[in-house]
Amino acid sequence: MKDPFSLEAKYYDKIWGSTRNPELYEEQALFLHRVLEKHEAVRVLDLACGTGGHYLELSKLGYEIVGLDISQAMLERARQKLSEEGLKADFVLSDMKAAYSSLEREKVSLPFDAAICMGYSLAHIPDDRSLEQTLEEVRRILRQDGLLIFLVRNAKHLRDDLMRQVRMETLLNEPGPQLALLCYNYRDDSNPDVLVWNALWLINDHGKTDFQVRTHRLRWFRYGHLKQSLEDHNISVISTYGDALGQEGFQEDVHDSMLMVCRKR
Ligand SMILES: C[S@@+](CC[C@H](N)C(=O)[O-])C[C@H]1O[C@@H](n2cnc3c(N)ncnc32)[C@H](O)[C@@H]1O
Secondary structure (H helix, E strand, O other), rough: OOOHHHHHHHHHHEEEEOOHHHHHHHHHHHHHHHHHHHOOOOOEEOOOOOHHHHHHHHHHOOOEEEEOOOOHHHHHHHHHHHHHOOOOOOOOEOOHHHHHHHHHHOOOOOOOOEEEEOOOOOHHHHHHHHHHHHHHHHHHHHEEEEEEEEEEEHHHHOHHHHHHEEEEEEOOOOOEEEEEEEEEEEOOOOOOOEEEEEEEEEEEOOOEEEEEEEEOOOOOOOHHHHHOOOOOHOEEEEEEEEOOOOOOOOOOOOOOOEEEEEEEE
16 A cells, blocks of 8 residues: 655654654653653553654653554654664554554554554544544553543634635745645535645755645544543543643633543543
């Protein structure tokens, strides 16, 4: 199967990831560290780890991490970054909907003390059935009292004024690859909490110009619905924050993001 994230993987760190946002990864890792330490969690599964921004920072803090992602290209980039830092790279190529069986197949020792899913990656789990599947896999991966920590978007804030207009999402005009990312978004007809993100990538990579079009269906979540789905899988919400660094308590009418800290019962 063609890797749907191969283009993103090539430019991810420059546009959204750790080259662009080194402090974000460090600060998020410190937040995670505070929570993990409090719950005596040492072995952590980084679900949809991407190019390994959190993996790298948590490894530096002494955690034993396994990264899982559906994209070979993302994992290759992550491996390269860890090897540059002289850190151990432990990755599994898998859809998170099949995380448990993939980890078993790869003989990764189970269970984990915690699983994280940062960078709004759960947005790629677009319907309830896939969400149920993913939560069931997570439940099986975690030890009793194990933690699940993840960041998602609050569907109450999916605004109509962001839809059906062409927007420049990113412009990277520096030495090295130059990029313009133009987006045209709309709500999915079958689920108004799903944003259909259409992106036109215009690329000038060392004199070679190219363009590519990408579409991703990205789910935003309702707090009450998500909490219930977690409960249905024996996972209780301990705390929810309204920002990516765990500084503000979440208020559904105020915040765009939900950073949720949960525990398997
Ligand atoms: C926005 S990136 C976030 C990466 C990383 N967690 C971070 O915060 O930098 C989303 C990641 O989710 C991965 N992904 C998307 N769907 C997935 C799935 N069904 N199972 C596992 N990984 C998936 C993509 O390959 C990509 O690496």
